[in-house]
Amino acid sequence: MEKVTMADVAKAAGVSKSTVSQYLNNRFEYMGEKTKQKIEEAIEALGYQPNYIARSLKQKRTSMVGIIVANIMHYFSTEVSRAIEDYCNHHDLHAIVCNADDDPEKEKKYIDMLRAKQVDGLIIFPTGQNNQLYENMIRQGYPVVFVDRKVQNLSVFSIVTDNRESTNRAIQQFVAKGHRRIAFAVQPLKVSTRTERFEGYQQAMKDAGLEINPDYVIESDIPGMKSKLEELFSLEERPTAIFAGNDRVFLEVVRCLRDKGLKIGQDIELVVFDNIPFAQVVETPVTFIIQPASEMGTKAAELLFEQINKVDREPEEFVFPSKLV
């Protein structure tokens, strides 16, 4: 199987390899009509399929870009990825996505692997724990765009949301509705998105003249969140409103509320940072902070494309606004 090469086609058509190559690359300018036809027939007859690997080796470009998402379980990641893929499709690139699973080791493994595979550039949702590695890439001038999370002290293109401000607004809204006991649940504060959201919460509470009750702040990974939430909702003075740091936290919160028999919108109000596709359909009275995922993805792809094509410009940070729904 899979053995017919350009040389075979050339032989069959009675021309040379280079001529076939010309043909394949649509350099018809100087090609005789009959040669063209002979080649066409030969290709058809032999069922020839070009070998991109060989071509890539020569051209030093693979027309592939890598996307490394921190965790594919977030709907936001898949939305952004989809937008990137769309952009790539329209620009003769192929995007291949890898899931770092919030694990810096895996992230490193994928970065190395993709670079070994010679992908032309990388869009990364960084775990934030591989600064040395990031730095090397940047220094070497390798095309990279960071998405979602900021990394300190790195001169690189990045695409983020106004995490602090939008969280702030959401909490303000709670306050305006008369809530005083406002809880905040989030995964470990190890990346910029989470710390910024937390800062937004703190700021809003402070501005409202409200003390933050430490019992109302849950910082835990997903597996451990359930038990902490249970404690929270078992408190004498239960919170009347809660902010869920992202979609996965949200799921835990909803599960826990259901188990406790608490009704969302009635016993407790809920804001979640991120879009939850299905939730919009059922009548759950939840406020969503929605990031413009596809615009962000498109922008990221654009910036990467520019870098791949050697457009030189100073790295910038693009902050997209998110909106409450």
Place this chain on the structure above:
Amino acid sequence: MEKVTMADVAKAAGVSKSTVSQYLNNRFEYMGEKTKQKIEEAIEALGYQPNYIARSLKQKRTSMVGIIVANIMHYFSTEVSRAIEDYCNHHDLHAIVCNADDDPEKEKKYIDMLRAKQVDGLIIFPTGQNNQLYENMIRQGYPVVFVDRKVQNLSVFSIVTDNRESTNRAIQQFVAKGHRRIAFAVQPLKVSTRTERFEGYQQAMKDAGLEINPDYVIESDIPGMKSKLEELFSLEERPTAIFAGNDRVFLEVVRCLRDKGLKIGQDIELVVFDNIPFAQVVETPVTFIIQPASEMGTKAAELLFEQINKVDREPEEFVFPSKLV
């Protein structure tokens, strides 16, 4: 950037390319301890990274496999893909997934593209409209596994669910609960999954001695489904139960019911073929027909892996049972 090659390492270490190659491929058997160290240092110093493209060209294998899903919007597809990816990860393969978007043209494009990229094998959720193409691949002995949908007259490994039987059981359950007006909503009956589910419905109705009311059978693509559903629920004699052909149909049904102010489980009962992750969390009284997606994915990957490694055996069809939840 990215220019240091094996030759550079060889020069720096004062050895030949072949020796470096040995080193990289862990052929230490006959290698001197000092050469080993020199190479190690040289690699470190130069920041050398091997070029997989060149290696692939030589070895005629890329350690990549392609997954072409009919439509990535189905949760089932992503579950299966994830299982395949897991398997691949454990077997030094990289899976790259493409979305045919239910479009045979795109499917063909992706098959051609992936083969041009020399992926070692393909797992396909076939659109079913490219039989000629499928046949060619099989005939050439190219490693392929089909998932989810059957394709007629093709000697190929395939992984499917017992669509007919499980739909049948679901409808029987409706009947047992006393339902008589049972509707069936599905996308165009162009692929085996849908026709089989429909047959399951027909059979169950027949066995129960119930006439099928043509008004109760909705066959439409997703964009057109909304209006047809509206008609259905506006009928004088509304159905009391409805079967949704898959998750996307389900979403349309739920939307429509909400708009009509009908309560699921109260005004109408609902079965859906497929898993809906979020729906399980909220208290929606829906029955799900759940396919063992990850087992199916793993099996598919296994079969592909065997073929890639030239294990010769007769193609088989594997039918997995799904269960009502």
Place this chain on the structure above:
DNA sequence: TTGTAAGCGTTATCAG
């Protein structure tokens, strides 16, 4: 307008 030949960065074969 088409052919020749030299790479691209590896691996594989076979001497030394």
Place this chain on the structure above:
DNA sequence: CTGATAACGCTTACAA
């Protein structure tokens, strides 16, 4: 134990 040397399948000057 290590090193030449020839592929792998394609592109691209340059020559004809």
